[in-house]
Amino acid sequence: MNTPQQLAEVLTSLRIGNQSFLITFYEENRDLFARWARRQHQLEAAPAHELLRTVLVEFYDQAADGRLTKLPPDLRAYVYGMADEQMRAARTTAVLPVAEAGRRQQLLGLFRQLALDSQKMLMYFYFRGYNFEKVSGKMGFANANVARMQKSISLRKLYELRLRTEAVS
Known part of the structure; x- marks a missing residue:
């Protein structure tokens, strides 16, 4: 799987929903991955296989949604x-106070309720650190001002979701 054309074909097949490449990857690499997970993170085989499946699903989601x-x-x-990265994040979350970990999980749940465009906008700006020019290019906006307005709208939607869930609680 070395040539750029082969890589592009795999990505295209993932985008249209063909998961056979990932299934084959899982079958060919799960034992090797389990050995790596045991050495690096002291995971037994079953949790390591579950971690690999979780990561491959996340990889598929990244490919499918662009x-x-x-x-x-x-x-x-x-x-x-x-x-x-996922194992390190799990360890970091584990040392957070219970209230903070719960708040972050709640916010992540609300984030997932946003429309995909809003999620992408916030991810590009806050997690990848893109400036408004780069965000506008990635999202296909006319200019940085449109990206700025869309980020504001996305944050407002997230804030309103949070207010609604607090009012219900």
């Missing part, structure tokens, strides 16, 4: 990096 614009040349290293 967050992943090109397939990495070393997919195994990319997937292992995603798994490592």
